[in-house]
Amino acid sequence: MDRDADTYWTTDDGTTAAEIEYDLGAKKRFSLAMLQEHLKSGQRIEACAFDAWLDGAWKGLGQGTTVGYKKLFRFAPVETDKVRVRILQSRVAPTLSHFGLFLEPADSVKTP
Secondary structure (H helix, E strand, O other): OOOOOOOOEEOOOOOOOEEEEEEEEEEEEEEEEEEEOOHHHOOOEEEEEEEEEEOOEEEEEEEEOOOOOOEEEEEEEEEEEEEEEEEEEEOOOOEEOEEEEEOOOHHHOOOO
16 A cells, blocks of 8 residues: 555445455565554454465465454465455445555564
């Protein structure tokens, strides 16, 4: 998105579920996806999912409830040129102000 906290993506009024596909332009490697709602409009998203295009099909990498200030999906590193955010349920027209993909250093992930 544009890194401006005052701008955001939204759907038409009355639409409470949606999908956003991002074409990354080239294959990128990442292990974390970040979503942020436009909080000035209120916390709206109740359920969402994050997918990556892998081996010719969408693969779910994370699913959760409210997004609010920040929702992080962590997963094993993947490499792809296309991802999608699915808003599964929202109170009213959902909003997203920030979206990001990051590659966490391998030693930052602790396992029990």
